[in-house]
Amino acid sequence: MEKTELSIATILHNEEANVVELHRRLSTVLKTLNKTHEIILVDDGSTDRTLDKLKTLRQKDRSIKIISLSRNFGIEAAATAALDHTSGEMVVLMDGDLQDAPEFIPSLLNKIGQGYDVVYAQHPKRKDTLVKQALFGSFYRLMDKLADYKFPVDVGHFSVMRRPVVDVLTQMTERNRFIAGLRAWVGFKQTGILYEKQARFAGKPPQTFKKLLKMGFDALFSFSYIPLRVATLMGLLVAIGTIIVIINVLYQKFVVNTAIIGWAGPMLSILIIGGVQLFILGIIGEYLARIYDEVKRRPYYIVSEKIGF
CATH class of the missing domain: 3.90.550.10 (Spore Coat Polysaccharide Biosynthesis Protein SpsA; Chain A)
Structure with missing residues (x-):
């Protein structure tokens, strides 16, 4: 042949x-x-x-x-x-x-x-x-x-x-x-x-456009761990920011003897932390969805x- x-x-x-x-x-x-x-x-x-x-x-x-x-x-x-x-x-x-x-x-x-x-x-x-x-x-x-x-x-x-x-x-x-x-x-x-x-x-x-967007996400999550590292970095930054806020509150309360008044600060902190958590969960979800797709072995x-x- x-x-x-x-x-x-x-x-x-x-x-x-x-x-x-x-x-x-x-x-x-x-x-x-x-x-x-x-x-x-x-x-x-x-x-x-x-x-x-x-x-x-x-x-x-x-x-x-x-x-x-x-x-x-x-x-x-x-x-x-x-x-x-x-x-x-x-x-x-x-x-x-x-x-x-x-x-x-x-x-x-x-x-x-x-x-x-x-x-x-x-x-x-x-x-x-x-x-x-x-x-x-x-x-x-x-x-x-x-x-x-x-x-x-x-x-x-x-x-x-x-x-x-x-x-x-x-x-x-x-x-x-x-x-x-x-x-x-x-x-x-x-x-x-x-x-x-x-x-x-x-x-x-x-x-x-939907198919092109899916292809773009597949490429991003299949060939790079950067999104996970970004999620880790954001979590670390939020944790550091939270520690700083806690230290500031304790300082104001016990050293300066000033009460923290109002809900704006706490509510803003909650919204920021919640948003970051959802963003991180979304990234993890994208990787988990692809893992789930692989293990089905279709x-x-x-x-x-x-x-x-």
Whole structure:
């Protein structure tokens, strides 16, 4: 059996308007590369005609392999499913909305040919709203500061990885995933190439603000203990402040012989201490929720149908 040199792993959710154009552009690029290849297309529980169109494309192109998930498990689960089913010596991971342009794949491959194990596309400029651009930029820079390893900024899924890196990623069993973070965490020789992320070819983005917020929290609590340390520091500061207040009250009462009158001071102290306690409990709760999610040991995704494997 001929060895697969290159796997293209792509995630799709309600992308019926994009799949034909995606395949056309991928096919054009792959012809120029002249490598044995497979195209892994993961349908993440689409409710439109994405899966039907993928099946039609499969009839014309036997290099296409389709994985249909039983429901929408989310972009990180779909990316994991895609990586789990690749067999190529090199793997390109990309989103299927054509914001990750297939025409940029040769640049990634040329760079990895210079002795790298991972090459990712870095996009400081995004064709998104100003609010989204600011949120994404702030998030990555915050993670770079908080993580205990080098966290590349302005990156996403779009990357090429050698087989040893992919094998390590697929061996990881944690549920609260952030592929860009895990990819950086595993190490190996990595670098990035500047790339201007494109606008969607068609359709609406499946990633809602709620989903993006969850992904951000998952990344923060999965890759950093800083929130717990912040909670510890805040508790320590409140404890020190409380001791100072107690000493001051005792001093006023027994040395200066002045009575403390009024409720404003005590009430303010109670509110501050209560607020800090709730904040700390919230942080602990976030970690406990993720631990609970892990110990249930449910599958990260469920495949309802495979075609071409």
